[in-house]
Amino acid sequence: MSTDPETTETSPSEDTGTDAGEGAEGTGQDVTAEIEEGAESTAPESAGEDPAAQDTDGTGEAKAEAAAPELSEAAAELLAQKLERERIERRKAEKAGPIVAGTKLSGTAADLLAAVRAVESGEKPVTTPFAKPEPTPRRSAAPEAVRRPQPVPAEPGAPAAETVESVRLVLAEGGAPETLAAQVAAALGESGDDQLREDPWQLLRVPGVRPEQADGFARALLGAECAPDDERRGRAVVGWLLEQAALAGHTALEASALTAALAKQGVPDPDAATQSAIAEGEVLVFQDALDEPAVPVQRTYDASEEDTEAEERPVRVLIGLERYALAEESLADGLAKLINSVPKEDGSAADWEQAGAAKGSTGELIRAVAGHGLVLHTGGEASLEEPAALLRAAAGFGLRAWAAAHSPVGRDRFAALLTRNTESERPSSAESDSPAPDDGPRAATVAGLLAGAEGPGRDADGALDLDLLVVLDAPQLDVETAALVSESLPDGARLVLAGDPAVLWSAGAGRVFADLLASKACPQIVSRRPDLGPVGELVSGIGIGELNQVEAPGKEVVIVPVRDAGEAVHRTVQLVADSVPRVIGVPAEQTVVITPGHGGAAGTRALNVALKERLNPGPGRFGGFDPGDRIAYSPAPGRTVPGRVVDADAEGLHLACADGPVVVPKERVEQSVRHGWALTAHQAVGVRWPAVVVVLPGDAAQALSRPWVYTAFSRADRHLSVVHGVDQALPRAVAEVPAKPRTTRLPVLLRPQVPAEV
Numbered sequence: 067m068s069t070d071p072e073t074t075e076t077s078p079s080e081d082t083g084t085d086a087g088e089g090a091e092g093t094g095q096d097v098t099a100e101i102e103e104g105a106e107s108t109a110p111e112s113a114g115e116d117p118a119a120q121d122t123d124g125t126g127e128a129k130a131e132a133a134a135p136e137l138s139e140a141a142a143e144l145l146a147q148k149l150e151r152e153r154i155e156r157r158k159a160e161k162a163g164p165i166v167a168g169t170k171l172s173g174t175a176a177d178l179l180a181a182v183r184a185v186e187s188g189e190k191p192v193t194t195p196f197a198k199p200e201p202t203p204r205r206s207a208a209p210e211a212v213r214r215p216q217p218v219p220a221e222p223g224a225p226a227a228e229t230v231e232s233v234r235l236v237l238a239e240g241g242a243p244e245t246l247a248a249q250v251a252a253a254l255g256e257s258g259d260d261q262l263r264e265d266p267w268q269l270l271r272v273p274g275v276r277p278e279q280a281d282g283f284a285r286a287l288l289g290a291e292c293a294p295d296d297e298r299r300g301r302a303v304v305g306w307l308l309e310q311a312a313l314a315g316h317t318a319l320e321a322s323a324l325t326a327a328l329a330k331q332g333v334p335d336p337d338a339a340t341q342s343a344i345a346e347g348e349v350l351v352f353q354d355a356l357d358e359p360a361v362p363v364q365r366t367y368d369a370s371e372e373d374t375e376a377e378e379r380p381v382r383v384l385i386g387l388e389r390y391a392l393a394e395e396s397l398a399d400g401l402a403k404l405i406n407s408v409p410k411e412d413g414s415a416a417d418w419e420q421a422g423a424a425k426g427s428t429g430e431l432i433r434a435v436a437g438h439g440l441v442l443h444t445g446g447e448a449s450l451e452e453p454a455a456l457l458r459a460a461a462g463f464g465l466r467a468w469a470a471a472h473s474p475v476g477r478d479r480f481a482a483l484l485t486r487n488t489e490s491e492r493p494s495s496a497e498s499d500s501p502a503p504d505d506g507p508r509a510a511t512v513a514g515l516l517a518g519a520e521g522p523g524r525d526a527d528g529a530l531d532l533d534l535l536v537v538l539d540a541p542q543l544d545v546e547t548a549a550l551v552s553e554s555l556p557d558g559a560r561l562v563l564a565g566d567p568a569v570l571w572s573a574g575a576g577r578v579f580a581d582l583l584a585s586k587a588c589p590q591i592v593s594r595r596p597d598l599g600p601v602g603e604l605v606s607g608i609g610i611g612e613l614n615q616v617e618a619p620g621k622e623v624v625i626v627p628v629r630d631a632g633e634a635v636h637r638t639v640q641l642v643a644d645s646v647p648r649v650i651g652v653p654a655e656q657t658v659v660i661t662p663g664h665g666g667a668a669g670t671r672a673l674n675v676a677l678k679e680r681l682n683p684g685p686g687r688f689g690g691f692d693p694g695d696r697i698a699y700s701p702a703p704g705r706t707v708p709g710r711v712v713d714a715d716a717e718g719l720h721l722a723c724a725d726g727p728v729v730v731p732k733e734r735v736e737q738s739v740r741h742g743w744a745l746t747a748h749q750a751v752g753v754r755w756p757a758v759v760v761v762l763p764g765d766a767a768q769a770l771s772r773p774w775v776y777t778a779f780s781r782a783d784r785h786l787s788v789v790h791g792v793d794q795a796l797p798r799a800v801a802e803v804p805a806k807p808r809t810t811r812l813p814v815l816l817r818p819q820v821p822a823e824v
Contacts, residue, residue, distance in 0.1 A: 225251035225258075232259040240286040242279070246272055263287065267302035277303055277331050294332055300339025303331050305348055308387045312575040315808040317394050317545055318352065318386030323809075340385060350391045353381040354814040384811065390575050391811070393549045397578070398815035400552025404439035405588050405819050410533065410558025414463070421459035427594045428452045432459060434589040435534070435560055442540075442582060443564040445593025446605070446780070447754065452593055453536045453564050454483050457507035465533040466522060467507040470515045470551075472539035472752035474707055474724035479754070480538060481509040512537065513702070516550050529556035539752045540565035544574025544704070545812070568609040569777045571805060573704030573748055581812040587819040597780075605780045611772060613797040621650060622784065628791040631667035631763040635676050638668075641759050641787050642743070643680050650785045652757035654681055655696070658708075659744035660778045661761040662770065668763035674741035681743065688714035689735045698742035698749055699723055699730070706749040708742055747777045758782035759789060767795035771803040 225248065234247035236259045246269075251258045253271045261268050266284035269275050280302065285292045307327050311319050319327075321340070328336035343349045422433035427445075431452050434441045443453060453469065460467040469484075471477040484507055514520030515530070522531040537543065537551060540563035555561060563579060571577050583590060596606060600622040607614040616623060626641065628634045642657050659677070664670045678684075684692030688711075691697070695711040699721055709723035718731040719739060730739055744761075760778045762770070770792065779786060790796065 224248070226256070229256050229258060233262065235259070236262045236287075237283075240266060240283040242269065242283045246275070249273070265298045265302070266292075267296075267299050270302045270306040277306060295334045297339070297342050300328070300333050300335070301343045301346060301348055303328060303333055304339055304343040304385075305387070307331070308349060308385065311809075312387065312390060315571060315575055315577065315806075317390040317575045317808075317810045317812075318384040319809055321351075321383040321385055324385050344385075347388075349385055350388055352384045352386065352391070352811065354384060354811060356380045356382055384809070386811075390545060393546045394576065394811050395815060397545055397549040397552055398812060400549065400555075401440060401582070401587070401816065402819050404552065404555070404561055407439040407558065409437070409439050409560050417463040421462075424455060424459075427591055428455045431562075431591045432456050434591055435460075435562060438589050439558075439560055440588040441560070441562045442579075442588060442590045443562055443593065444567050444583070444590065445564075445595060446566050446597040446602070448595040448597045448602070449564075449566075449593030450480060450483060450538070451595060452591075453538070453562060454480070454507075456562070457484065457534070457536060460534045461507045466531065467534040467536075468515070468521055468530075468532050469507065469509040469536045469538055470512045470521070471509060472512060472542040473705070474511055476539055476752040477509045477511050478724060484509065512543070512547060512551070513705070516547070516554060524554075525556060527556070530554045530559075532556070532559060534560045534562070536562040536564055538564050540579040541567060541569055542572050542751060543576075543578045544572040545576030545578055545810070546574060548576070548578040566780075568773060569780070570748055570751055570773045571808070576810055576812065577808045578812065581810055581816070585813055585816040585820060587816050601779070601782050601784075601786050604786070605776060608772065608776045608779060608800050611801050613800045622786065624785070624787045626787055626789045628763075628789055630791065631672075631765060634668045634761055634763045634789050634791050635672060638673060638744075638759055638761050638789050639676050639680050641789070642677060646757050646759070646785060646787065650757060652785055656755060657757040657759060658742075658750065658755045658781070659759045659761060660747055660750055660781060661744055661763070662766040662774065663746065666763070666765055668761055668766070670740070670744040670746060673744035673761065677743035678741060688719055689732065689739075691719060691735075691739070691741075696742040697721060698740045698745055699728065700738045700740075701728075706745070708753065747774050747781075750781050751777060754781050754783050756783050757785040757787070759787045761789045762792045762796060763789075764791045764793075767792045767799075770795060770799035771805065772800050773805045775800055 229251045230247045233251045233254075234244045237244050237247055237250065240262075249272045250262070250269065254261045254268060266287045267280050269280045269283050270277065281292075281299070284296075284299070304324070307324060308319060324340060325336040328339055333339050340349075344351050418432070418436035422429050422436060424432060427449075428451070431441070431443055432455070435456060443449070445452070457467045457469060469477075469480055471480055508521075510520035518524065525531045533556075535551075535555065542565070543551070543563070552561070563582065565579055567580060567583060571580065582588070596602060600616045600618040600620075603616045604614065604623055607616075618624070626637050628637055638659055642654050642659060646657055647653050659670075659673055661668060661670055661673060666672065678695060682692060682694045682696075684695075686692060691711050691714070693711050693713055697709050697711055699707045699709050701707060707723050707725070709721045709728070712720040712722050712727070714720060718729045719735050721728040721730060721739070758778070758781045775796065779788075
């Protein structure tokens with residue numbers, strides 16, 4: 067690897083910490099610590115949130131919105147969430163029987179199970195904090211399946227003005243910020259004011275509110291009645307901790323981890339608080355059998371133990387929020403249906419056989435899809451050629467074939483790949499039987515596909531009107547989105563989940579792709595197409611835990627050593643504005659900066675201030691933005707779309723994004739728009755740029771991991787500059803720091819689908 071293209075002067079040092087970290091990663095053993103350490107974000111911080119305490123990906127619950135004739139990226143995501151709520155309500159109505167497992171539990175686990183059965187038997191009424199949404203009409207397939215233009219997004223599901231006003235009065239009485247009124251009203255519904263008076267800790271259901279803030283609000287409203295052992299406080303903190311765990315990627319927590327976290331939040335009797343939350347139906351409890359030990363335990367035979375030995379298999383007691391638990395169960399059901407189904411007869415065996423004769427892993431992928439309903443495909447950027455070849459082949463013999471990507475930029479890149487290869491392979495003869503471009507495979511975003519804003523639409527039964535779906539960027543599928551995908555497929559359809567397993571996992575709860583890979587429940591095709599060039603060679607080594615020195619004769623990879631955060635900012639601005647355009651030939655607008663966190667002296671905030679001053683100086687006439695500013699727009703939690711500010715007026719901030727023009731109402735700008743010259747790695751997932759500058763200040767060493775480094779470095783197409791101030795922390799992170807584990811139930815739920823070993 068070479069060094070900086072040219073020597074520059076050093077700026078004064080300023081070495082303060084960054085609030086770096088990986089918001090979608092966590093161990094589940096110390097939930098409170100995870101949240102308090104700060105986290106990397108894919109969306110701007112919410113109003114009323116303490117950035118130093120919580121700078122996460124903002125994967126909170128989205129509000130429902132009815133589908134419009136034309137849907138924006140934000141509306142598409144919101145509609146997808148509404149469909150998920152509708153599905154959860156159906157599943158709740160179907161769950162009538164008691165829990166069978168765990169009849170021989172004792173102690174806390176037995177108490178938890180007894181509380182659940184008390185609810186199921188009717189001894190205690192179940193109250194749920196999730197309001198049932200209005201049913202969403204299914205959209206039939208459109209005659210022409212084309213991507214709709216991006217409309218102006220409206221404020222989704224806004225509560226009535228009188229509801230907001232009544233909630234505002236209660237917040238003011240309790241000394242809480244009145245700016246939270248709309249969020250509280252949306253979370254609690256029309257009776258939000260009464261609910262707050264009856265249970266002030268319901269304020270914790272608003273994203274960004276912390277227990278100590280809710281405690282102060284409760285003291286102001288309840289006075290002497292407010293006490294740490296209040297049952298209402300215990301239940302609310304249980305729900306809050308599980309929501310924070312979901313932000314860290316967990317779909318549930320082990321009972322012991324939840325109990326420990328409750329104790330750290332000052333709950334006097336964590337077991338009682340958990341049992342109360344279960345009894346009130348606010349959380350669910352599960353007993354999942356653990357795998358048998360590799361070496362059987364030797365014990366003396368006792369006839370009296372013969373009937374109970376089989377019941378002594380250890381179980382894991384998990385506590386989870388209903389929305390994630392039911393989504394995970396629904397996903398497991400949908401995947402089992404795909405795994406056990408026979409794909410619909412389409413084309414002919416000869417067609418599939420001929421297409422499967424392709425060389426290498428492309429042929430392996432086509433042959434696997436020919437005979438299976440669910441197939442996994444892994445590989446880097448170069449491997450996208452293989453699902454593209456699969457889609458073209460399937461469309462060639464009459465299948466309705468679609469691809470869905472995580473981001474609009476990823477969708478457009480793959481669509482260009484499909485078009486380029488289709489045109490290059492098309493015979494010149496006018497009599498060719500090859501399908502016309504309009505009949506070939508197409509690409510959409512996952513959110514747009516599910517909401518009906520993009521893609522083939524839905525058939526008369528409400529299923530997606532397609533035969534083959536390839537989901538790209540599959541590691542970014544959270545459990546709720548994956549459940550919607552599986553439920554939306556028609557009978558006999560084929561699903562391919564494709565992606566790079568080495569990148570950061572989803573911003574939402576779950577680790578769907580990794581759990582499926584580990585389960586061995588369906589065919590897995592590993593691409594043998596390496597990413598070429600010095601950047602590809604460097605990234606490939608990182609994927610296996612090696613930080614190799616690569617030859618970069620064309621300065622494809624450049625290392626820029628720095629001594630402190632101040633120098634890191636100075637050198638980054640110089641690289642983006644001068645060195646990379648002049649030496650590498652990539653203009654500043656095609657270069658992105660990636661850094662571990664939003665805060666600190668070299669986080670995205672500081673870097674964006676410095677880059678704006680150099681590249682697009684201005685007074686920030688509209689909420690800190692000026693025309694020409696690069697931005698990162700978050701239409702929904704966990705997703706980021708790059709764009710540029712065009713103008714601002716009474717309607718809001720006008721943006722030019724990948725899907726076309728967007729207008730963000732002024733009251734939503736602070737929550738959904740950031741400056742976008744510098745991003746976090748989670749914000750950059752699913753997108754690649756001609757040139758990338760990765761900034762590693764010394765105070766970010768603890769935030770680094772192999773998935774983070776792999777994701778950040780692999781965003782570069784042609785050139786990668788690394789502003790390096792972490793010394794040996796970088797090779798140590800690559801070699802020794804894997805992804806933080808997530809607690810999920812999907813592996814256990816998929817276990818019946820794993821073929822028995824012969």
